[in-house]
Amino acid sequence: MTYSEEKETVILAGVWESAGGGSYDDFLHSMDELAELAAACGKECAESFTQILDRCTTALYLGSGKVEEIKEAAAEHGAQRVILNDTLTPVQLRNLQKELEIEVMDRTALILEIFRSRARTREAKLQVEVARLSYLKPRLIGMWEKQNRQGGASGSMSSKGEGETQLEIDRRTIDHRLADMRRELKVVERERRTQRKKRQASGIPLVALVGYTNAGKSTIMNSFVKSCSGEEKQVFEADMLFATLDTSVRRITGEKNHDFLLSDTVGFIQKLPTGLVEAFRSTLEEVKEADLILQVVDYSDPHYKDHMDTTLSTIAELGAGDVPMIIVYNKSDQRDDTAFPRRGPQVRGENGRLCGSVFISARQEESIDLLREVILEELYGSFTEETVTVPYSRGGELAAIMAHGEVLSQEYLEDGIRLLVRSRSKAADDVKRGGF
Ligand SMILES: Nc1nc2c(ncn2[C@@H]2O[C@H](COP(=O)(O)OP(=O)(O)OP(=O)(O)O)[C@@H](O)[C@H]2O)c(=O)[nH]1
Ligand SMILES: [Mg+2]
Known part of the structure; x- marks a missing residue:
């Protein structure tokens, strides 16, 4: 091929x-x-x-x-x-x-x-090759017949009997190669699992970009990367189907210790060969482990609803149906009936769960700011203002509050410092529980 x-x-x-x-x-x-x-x-x-x-x-x-x-x-x-x-x-x-x-x-x-x-990394190459050989194996006989007819590479194979023997050899060769590659993939998968554990141990939440091919996932990733760490960590984006095959993860700086990891991976398509879903399972596994899925939709495509259906069923197939999700209606700039950036209504997901939604254009800075806000809200809660009194003896707690929230005012009392703090509600809960 x-x-x-x-x-x-x-x-x-x-x-x-x-x-x-x-x-x-x-x-x-x-x-x-x-x-x-x-x-x-x-x-x-x-x-x-x-x-x-x-x-x-x-x-x-x-x-x-x-x-x-x-x-x-x-x-x-x-x-x-x-x-x-x-x-x-x-x-x-x-x-x-x-x-x-x-x-x-x-x-x-x-x-x-x-x-x-398109496969670049060793893992992606192995995954594709496993899928390709599994596809090829039951179809080998047709290729043999063709070669015989054309007197192709093995022109000496004149009798049917010899052809059949060769076919058996070829099938066995494929089986051996498949076994070798699956073994190698297991090793790569183990490395990936170790990396994932390290990441989980770091406590930084993982946000996964998921969606139909060409929806704009890599562009969103790059806009985030550009906004916080410059150009060199960009991923490949292009107006072509399946521009991305390898999963990349980048750390995105939020605000006040509220960072998150963003992962970009292979896109979906209708009738995606099941062999490929199988082969890419370990790559797509990230999605299952995510704290939040951003389902990126090309809102300028007349078939965007079908694309959403395909994406949702693939997410369910991967066992990631319960991960909280935000629907990102991207490429809103290509529609003349849509104001953006703005938050959209809540959308009911496949299993009856409500998901937030947002209309954006990945190429616009304000859109990325809004998307960041929506992500942080989902991960860390919305802003609340609260008064807390920290005893003088607990300096560590004071430092944690200052790191995660904004101190609007402070007053020195006899038994401690009274602070008016603006912080994200989930982070504030953690402070109360002594989680910092
Ligand atoms: N007009 C417009 N074009 C966009 C927007 N976002 C992405 N694009 C373009 O859409 C094309 C596909 O973008 P990618 O980011 O590569 O899409 P992807 O979802 O990563 O695609 P795969 O890797 O193939 O799954 C590129 O040409 C982008 O420049 C947007 O908001 N507006
Ligand atoms: Mg991509």
Whole structure:
């Protein structure tokens, strides 16, 4: 699955299953997304075919008439590949390839290819490779048949029997490699767990940016980073699907000892191959451990509600359904009906839980200030003013109060100092409990 420097010309095709329950509109949207995925992978789409069927055909995915049409179009455009909008069975892939006589690839393989080209760290590379080999294994037979037909790399393999033997060897090789890589991943995961424990021990709350791919998560991360530690800790952001694959965590300075850690990770998409969710589980595990999830939504996308559904179900799948959440309606600058930055109404989440919401643009400083305020409120409570009297003998307590709150006035009494303190309510509770 490599692609050359020159753009590969492809043809897209998808089936809307009228008996499948999904709406036709959603189907068309997923076809648009397929085109974006292909573009993100450096492919040029020459034509796109859609077909309405009760159910996809078990032999070919598409109807045979449509396959003929695609074959003609592929010849006309000089296309090198046809990309299908679903995950195909090994049989469908094999048959289609035979009929079309050019490369065939399904949505899962396309996403895997993007992930593969983007993976940077050893962990991400291993995760993608595990997902890719698991996907490839049941589909090897089709590749062998193709090689035989073309007299490809192993041209000497003339009889079927030899091919089958080679297939067995290949499957075993894959099994060995998978076992090796899973072992290596376990080691990396252990390191990640150790890091996470250290972080938890530090007591600094973790806030996780989560959302559909291209929603603006990395841009929000960078705006926060820029506001407190300069440019050098920036993460990669770009107008492309799956710009981020590796999780990064940055410490964001709040105010008065109220810091938090912000994590940015891989985005979601509808029909994200389950193999990838599995492979990325340890990376996404951060989300489960978070004290707060920021669900970033591209509010300028007409399909933002579907994206939210996909994100919520993936969060639930990861076992992070109970983590408090704030919905961040980002890219509000791209809408002419939305004032921003501002707080939005409370939104009822999947399990009936209420989440706060906020309308922002990640590129605007005031927006980031508001978002910081909303995060701090959620983590440390809203501001309250309270009078406390600290005995002269307890200087440590006085220092803790000054570190976490703002002293508005002070009065020296006989038995101690009376202070009027403005602080976040959760922090004030801790002071009262002697938690500092
Ligand atoms: N107009 C506008 N563009 C934005 C805003 N936030 C992000 N973008 C742009 O949207 C594109 C995607 O942003 P990223 O931050 O890379 O998105 P992401 O959610 O990290 O995406 P993945 O890493 O692919 O999951 C970039 O071109 C950003 O410049 C915003 O508030 N307004
Ligand atoms: Mg990103």
